Amino acid sequence: MSDRLVYFNGNFIPEEEARISIFDSALMFGDMLFEMTRTFNHKPFRLGDHLDRLYSSLKYARIDCGLTIDEMEAATTATLEKNLAMLDGIDCQIMHNVTRGALNIYEDAVREGLAPIVTINVFPLIQHLGNAAPKYTEGGHSVVTPQQAVPSRYIDPKAKNRSRIYYKLAELQANQLEDGAQALLTDERGFVAEGTGNNFFMTLNGRVLTPKGHNILRGVSRMNCMELCDKLGIGVEEADIEPYDVREADEAWITSTTFCMLPVTRFNFQPVGDGQVGPIYTKLLNAWSEQVDCDIKAQAEKFEGILKAGAV
Numbered sequence: 249m250s251d252r253l254v255y256f257n258g259n260f261i262p263e264e265e266a267r268i269s270i271f272d273s274a275l276m277f278g279d280m281l282f283e284m285t286r287t288f289n290h291k292p293f294r295l296g297d298h299l300d301r302l303y304s305s306l307k308y309a310r311i312d313c314g315l316t317i318d319e320m321e322a323a324t325t326a327t328l329e330k331n332l333a334m335l336d337g338i339d340c341q342i343m344h345n346v347t348r349g350a351l352n353i354y355e356d357a358v359r360e361g362l363a364p365i366v367t368i369n370v371f372p373l374i375q376h377l378g379n380a381a382p383k384y385t386e387g388g389h390s391v392v393t394p395q396q397a398v399p400s401r402y403i404d405p406k407a408k409n410r411s412r413i414y415y416k417l418a419e420l421q422a423n424q425l426e427d428g429a430q431a432l433l434t435d436e437r438g439f440v441a442e443g444t445g446n447n448f449f450m451t452l453n454g455r456v457l458t459p460k461g462h463n464i465l466r467g468v469s470r471m472n473c474m475e476l477c478d479k480l481g482i483g484v485e486e487a488d489i490e491p492y493d494v495r496e497a498d499e500a501w502i503t504s505t506t507f508c509m510l511p512v513t514r515f516n517f518q519p520v521g522d523g524q525v526g527p528i529y530t531k532l533l534n535a536w537s538e539q540v541d542c543d544i545k546a547q548a549e550k551f552e553g554i555l556k557a558g559a560v
């Protein structure tokens with residue numbers, strides 16, 4: 249059991265005691281919002297952007313979490329500080345979870361009352377990144393799944409919400425096609441939308457393309473990757489991408505908070521370009537590592553080593 253502490257509605261409690269009631273709307277409806285930030289050298293990366301997205305998501309869901317964004321930031325910093333000693337020098341993810349709270353009829357059955365529940369926890373990135381480490385050199389295999397993205401007029405994926413059984417189903421389908429394959433969802437028009445926890449990029453003749461922002465979660469890492477393209481003078485644009493186009497791509501990759509960027513070297517059982525990790529990907533990953541003063545790939549490999557040594 250860990251010694252980590254979780255922020256829970258204004259208090260710090262042991263991680264294993266942080267529990268949400270079975271009567272909470274989160275469990276009843278998947279009715280909650282969340283956010284995931286990561287640290288580099290124990291400093292949160294783009295926390296302001298993550299909190300902005302959390303508050304946009306809360307507005308979309310009509311939840312008043314009871315904290316201003318500044319108070320949320322202070323609570324986040326306090327959570328990180330309280331856990332720094334326990335993290336033992338290892339970078340972590342910072343998870344914000346906000347539920348709507350218990351449904352009215354269960355008022356007597358929940359000790360937290362009916363107000364929304366705000367929790368913040370930190371978790372070392374060892375498993376997350378250690379398991380992903382081989383992909384920085386080998387690349388991953390993305391497959392288009394029968395499960396499609398939910399159109400934004402039903403549940404808007406721009407709000408980072410936990411009504412996400414469809415992402416889970418897509419993952420199961422991808423793994424049925426090939427063990428370890430990563431799901432790539434298309435939207436109802438057949439254009440590439442996003443992965444189950446990541447955004448998609450490809451290159452064609454030196455230009456970087458990424459799906460338009462309509463039916464996706466607009467990732468903070470996606471934004472960072474696009475900003476790095478601008479900084480390095482690499483043309484980048486949002487586009488309607490069909491699976492057919494990905495077959496023509498020279499390079500492809502996915503972005504997400506934990507791993508930043510991972511190459512995609514196979515798509516629907518065919519190599520992407522020459523099937524190797526490409527130069528534009530490598531240039532961007534190096535620039536990202538420089539930006540955060542951390543060799544992102546080396547860190548994942550270090551965590552893989554820790555996992556292999558059975559030290560976790």
Ligand SMILES: Cc1ncc(COP(=O)(O)O)c(C=O)c1O
Pocket residue numbers: 284442443444445446447464465466467468469470503504505506
């Ligand atoms: C569905 C989905 N798309 C994209 C992303 C990438 O977003 P970010 O770069 O902010 O982590 C995530 C992250 O969890 C996600 O869940």
